[in-house]
Structure formats: structure tokens, C-alpha cells
Amino acid sequence: xxxxxxxxxxxxxxxxxxxxxxxxxxxxxxxxxxxxxxxxxxxxxxxxxxxxxxxxxxxxxxxxxxxxxxxxxxxxxxxxxxxxxxxxxxxxxxxxxxxxxxxxxxxxxxxxxxxxxxxxxxxxxxxxxxxxxxxxxxxxxxxxxxxxxxxxxxxxxxxxxxxxxxxxxxxxxxxxxxxxxxxxxxxxxxxxxxxxxxxxxxxxxxxxxxxxxxxxxxxxxxxxxxxxxxxxxxxxxxxxxxxxxxxxxxxxxxxxxxxxxxxxxxxxxxxxxxxxxxxxxxxx
Amino acid sequence: xxxxxxxxxxxxxxxxxxxxxxxxxxxxxxxxxxxxxxxxxxxxxxxxxxxxxxxxxxxxxxxxxxxxxxxxxxxxxxxxxxxxxxxxxxxxxxxxxxxxxxxxxxxxxxxxxxxxxxxxxxxxxxxxxxxxxxxxxxxxxxxxxxxxxxxxxxxxxxxxxxxxxxxxxxxxxxxxxxxxxxxxxxxxxxxxxxxxxxxxxxxxxxxxxxxxxxxxxxxxxxxxxxxxxxxxxxxxxxxxxxxxxxxxxxxxxxxxxxxxxxxxxxxxxxxxxxxxxxxxxxxx
Numbered sequence: 143x144x145x146x147x148x149x150x151x152x153x154x155x156x157x158x159x160x161x162x163x164x165x166x167x168x169x170x171x172x173x174x175x176x177x178x179x180x181x182x183x184x185x186x187x188x189x190x191x192x193x194x195x196x197x198x199x200x201x202x203x204x205x206x207x208x209x210x211x212x213x214x215x216x217x218x219x220x221x222x223x224x225x226x227x228x229x230x231x232x233x234x235x236x237x238x239x240x241x242x243x244x245x246x247x248x249x250x251x252x253x254x255x256x257x258x259x260x261x262x263x264x265x266x267x268x269x270x271x272x273x274x275x276x277x278x279x280x281x282x283x284x285x286x287x288x289x290x291x292x293x294x295x296x297x298x299x300x301x302x303x304x305x306x307x308x309x310x311x312x313x314x315x316x317x318x319x320x321x322x323x324x325x326x327x328x329x330x331x332x333x334x335x336x337x338x339x340x341x342x343x344x345x346x347x348x349x350x351x352x353x354x355x356x357x358x359x360x361x362x363x364x365x366x367x368x369x370x371x372x373x374x375x376x377x378x379x380x381x382x383x384x385x386x387x388x389x390x391x392x393x394x395x396x397x398x399x400x401x402x403x404x405x406x407x408x409x410x411x412x413x414x415x416x417x418x419x420x421x422x423x424x425x426x
Numbered sequence: 427x428x429x430x431x432x433x434x435x436x437x438x439x440x441x442x443x444x445x446x447x448x449x450x451x452x453x454x455x456x457x458x459x460x461x462x463x464x465x466x467x468x469x470x471x472x473x474x475x476x477x478x479x480x481x482x483x484x485x486x487x488x489x490x491x492x493x494x495x496x497x498x499x500x501x502x503x504x505x506x507x508x509x510x511x512x513x514x515x516x517x518x519x520x521x522x523x524x525x526x527x528x529x530x531x532x533x534x535x536x537x538x539x540x541x542x543x544x545x546x547x548x549x550x551x552x553x554x555x556x557x558x559x560x561x562x563x564x565x566x567x568x569x570x571x572x573x574x575x576x577x578x579x580x581x582x583x584x585x586x587x588x589x590x591x592x593x594x595x596x597x598x599x600x601x602x603x604x605x606x607x608x609x610x611x612x613x614x615x616x617x618x619x620x621x622x623x624x625x626x627x628x629x630x631x632x633x634x635x636x637x638x639x640x641x642x643x644x645x646x647x648x649x650x651x652x653x654x655x656x657x658x659x660x661x662x663x664x665x666x667x668x669x670x671x672x673x674x675x676x677x678x679x680x681x682x683x684x685x686x687x688x689x690x691x692x693x694x695x696x697x698x699x700x701x702x703x704x705x706x707x708x709x710x
Binding site: 301419 | 546547548549550551553558562563579583584585586588589607609611614617620621623624625627628657658659660689690691692697699702703
């Protein structure tokens with residue numbers, strides 16, 4: 143098909159943060175951002191809570207490893223490296239606002255800090271430490287198109303992708319710390335990858351997931367970072383379960399917009415029937 | 427874990443209807459239902475429009491191949507075979523109500539006709555012939571648990587699974603005529619299978635998809651019938667792309683209910699945040 147392209151190089155950095163070592167994790171993230179940028183990346187996604195680590199033992203500990211956005215040292219470092227490299231960065235960060243904690247991800251662009259997403263669906267013991275996100279699903283304009291952000295368990299909620307798709311998001315960046323399921327068939331990809339693929343396809347959005355690896359305080363993480371196109375196919379990845387890796391893919395984000403029209407008669411957003419999704423059902 | 431089981435044998439019949447041959451298709455479906463029942467099936471799912479075929483050339487032709495529910499000959503035959511075999515049948519059928527046409531699926535049990543689902547999301551030229559479903563998402567009680575029904579393109583709408591999950595459905599039966607996508611990576615399962623898996627997992631419901639095979643008036647279909655458990659894993663299938671096949675799996679439907687509680691702190695339905703899914707978003 144003859145069409146205008148909207149090419150962008152998307153990178154997902156699969157890394158292993160060291161619990162509690164904010165300066166070390168920030169240095170490492172900057173090294174990896176520089177590497178990705180040297181390979182041509184325009185938008186670079188990093189894992190959930192990649193500056194602090196994930197497994198907190200107490201609220202006080204979590205708070206001691208949090209920073210304010212955008213004044214905190216990690217964000218300030220990312221602002222510098224984004225400017226130097228002329229890239230966008232989406233990165234998970236332990237955010238404090240006064241004494242409140244949020245499991246957040248920041249978007250930083252070549253011109254500086256753009257905005258924050260706060261995880262809307264908290265997983266397990268995160269509920270002991272963090273507040274639920276209170277910023278909804280913000281849609282961020284960038285020079286490459288419209289970005290949405292989700293964090294980890296958020297992708298289990300197809301409603302989140304629908305909200306973004308309704309508002310024309312081209313790329314959903316997912317900062318994540320996926321943990322293993324009780325049962326994993328050997329021949330299957332991780333369920334998180336199926337979920338990313340299905341939601342990408344059902345909404346015609348690109349989905350770029352950056353996961354961490356390693357075992358922290360007994361909690362293993364599963365890697366499998368992946369960049370999925372708006373048809374739902376893996377462009378690159380899933381990455382390994384346990385190695386630090388850089389995923390990089392050239393994506394034509396214009397596909398996300400064209401793909402919403404599935405046939406002459408089918409637009410996936412127009413085919414939705416809001417009026418029948420809300421009604422209370424009778425049991426027959 | 428020590429728990430009460432709720433075992434049921436679910437069958438999906440992957441078959442090739444002959445366009446327009448209602449008596450022949452009905453006979454064949456009954457043969458295959460008998461075979462499935464002889465192997466122990468309790469709930470048997472058949473493809474979309476399995477009595478009439480799919481590719482109509484005109485509305486008049488579609489109407490000439492439709493029947494009223496439950497008085498029509500196909501449904502009456504299915505009622506007899508369900509009674510004889512003490513089974514439930516979910517089967518796609520070309521339904522007329524007066525001069526209106528619906529792409530429907532019937533649920534028939536050992537005691538006779540139970541109810542009808544009318545496809546809510548019409549695909550492509552179906553819009554020329556059929557009315558959109560006007561029965562919502564009916565939840566059917568059976569002796570094995572609560573059943574929901576979807577037809578083909580309906581599974582592209584995660585809202586449909588959410589409605590069923592909210593109302594406690596254990597098993598979603600999908601009568602389908604899946605068609606190929608423009609691009610299919612060789613190493614990947616069909617996207618429809620990813621979608622069935624992801625929706626099963628996100629909602630903790632079993633999903634049993636019976637697809638057709640063959641080429642009809644130039645339109646190929648893709649088989650890949652599959653029975654997915656409430657964790658999202660394929661219990662059996664996906665079946666081949668082009669052969670008639672019987673899929674049969676013993677499923678513990680109690681898993682669907684237990685699985686809604688993912689951790690002590692996470693219930694997938696309670697973790698939903700309805701208040702943030704509907705709001706109009708600002709573009710930042």
C-alpha cells in the first residue's frame with residue numbers, strides 16, 4: 143500500500159537494578175540509554191522502579207528510596223541524557239509527593255520533563271506502600287506521535303488500552319517488573335507477552351514493554367521484554383528470561399492509525415457498542 | 427491446593443460445512459456430536475453458521491438459508507441429539523425472525539432449547555445481511571456452571587468478556603468462522619488464539635472456540651479451534667488449519683472462580699477502576 147510512513151526507532155532496555163542503589167542504577171540506566179541512542183533509538187523505555195528496585199520491606203524503606211518529580215536526582219540525570227542524545231525516555235521510578243508514594247513512570251523528551259504516569263492498578267504488596275494512580279491515563283504528544291504509558295499489572299486491564307486507543311495513542315510504553323506465574327508451559331511465551339500482543343492487536347496500538355531481570359530478595363523476574371506492532375505481532379523479542387538486553391526496532395507508527403480500519407466496513411473503535419457493555423445482565 | 431472440583435468434558439467440533447446444504451450439514455453435525463458424546467463430551471461447541479455456510483451472495487440467499495429458533499429443522503434436530511446424548515450443544519446458526527436475519531448461536535441442553543445469543547459485532551459483509559445482536563450478553567445457567575456465548579469477531583472486543591466475567595461466567599463458548607489476516611508470521615499461533623488466551627486469562631474464564639475449515643466461494647478459513655483454560659493456557663489445540671477435527675478436554679471449571687483472586691490482595695474484578703475508564707482524557 144502506498145502511504146506516508148512515520149518511522150521511529152523504539153528501544154526497550156532490559157536491565158537488572160540493584161536494590162537500593164539509586165546512584166548506581168541511574169548511572170547504569172544512563173550508560174544503557176547512551177548505548178541505545180548510539181544505535182539510533184528515538185524512544186527508549188526502561189523498567190518499572192528501575193532506580194530503586196522493587197521488593198521493599200517497609201513503607202519507610204520505600205519512602206527513603208523515592209524522589210520528587212521532576213526535581214529528584216534520577217529525573218534530573220535523565221533530563222540531561224535525553225537532551226544530549228535528542229531522545230525520549232520512558233522510565234519507571236519510585237515517586238514521592240510529600241509523604242505519598244506512587245509507582246510512577248516519567249516521560250522525558252529532548253526539551254526536558256514532559257509528564258508522569260502513576261500506576262493505576264497496584265499489584266500485591268505494592269498496596270502496602272503506594273497510592274493508586276490519580277492522574278488517569280494521560281496522553282502525551284511527541285514529535286513521533288501520541289504516547290501512553292502503563293506499568294506492569296496495568297496491562298491486565300484491557301480498559302486501559304481502550305482509553306488510550308479512543309484518544310488516538312499510537313504507542314503504549316510499558317515499564318514493568320513482571321513476576322512468574324505459578325504454572326508456565328514450556329512451549330508457550332509468557333502470558334504477559336500474549337496479553338501485550340492481544341491488546342496491541344485489539345486496539346491497533348504499538349506496545350513496547352521493558353522488563354527487568356534478576357532475583358531480588360527472593361523474588362524472581364521474567365525478562366521477556368518485547369516490542370509488539372499494532373497488528374499484535376512481536377517485532378523484536380521476547381527477550382531472554384534472565385539476561386540484560388537491548389531491544390531495538392524500527393516501527394512505522396502510521397500503521398497504528400491505518401490499522402484501526404480493519405475492512406471497508408469495520409473500524410474497531412466504531413464497532414464497539416458501548417450501550418451493551420454497561421447494562422446489568424439478567425441470568426437466564 | 428485442596429478444593430472441590432467441577433469437572434466437565436468440553437468438545438469443540440472443527441468441521442467444514444457445505445454452502446447451502448442445510449440437511450447435509452445438520453446430518454454431519456449430528457454425526458460429530460454423537461462421536462464427541464461417545465468420547466464423553468458434556469458440552470459440545472460447533473462453528474458459526476454451521477448449518478448454512480458463511481459466504482452469502484445476497485440478502486435473499488441468506489434469508490433462504492435461515493430458520494426460526496427454536497422451531498426450525500436444524501434446532502429441532504439438535505434438540506433431539508442433545509436429549510439422546512444428555513449433552514449441551516452450542517452451535518452457530520443462521521437465524522431469521524420474520525424477515526430479519528441474525529448471525530446467532532443456540533444453546534440447547536438435555537432438556538431442550540435454552541436460549542439464543544445473537545452476534546453483537548458484525549464482521550465485514552455480514553453488515554449487508556444481518557442485524558446487530560439485540561439480546562446483549564445473556565448468561566446461561568447449566569448444570570456445570572454459567573455459560574456465555576460469543577461469535578467470531580465478538581472476541582476482538584474485550585468488553586464482551588468483561589461483561590461475562592462480571593456476571594460470573596465460567597465458560598465462554600465461541601462459535602466462529604475465523605478468516606486469515608493479511609500477514610501471519612510462520613512461528614506464531616493465529617492472532618485469534620492469542621486473543622482467546624489473553625481474554626481467558628485477563629478474566630479468568632475458560633474459552634472454547636470451534637472454528638470451521640475449508641474454502642468457500644474463494645474465502646479460506648483458518649481452523650485453529652482451541653480450548654483455553656482460565657489461566658489463558660491452551661488445554662487442547664490449536665487444531666490444524668485445514669482438517670476436520672474433534673477437540674476434547676476435561677476442564678475443572680471451579681478454576682475460573684478461584685482464579686479471579688490472583689493474590690491475597692488482588693481480585694481481578696475488584697482491581698478494576700471503572701471511574702477512570704470512562705473519563706474524557708486531556709491531551710497533555
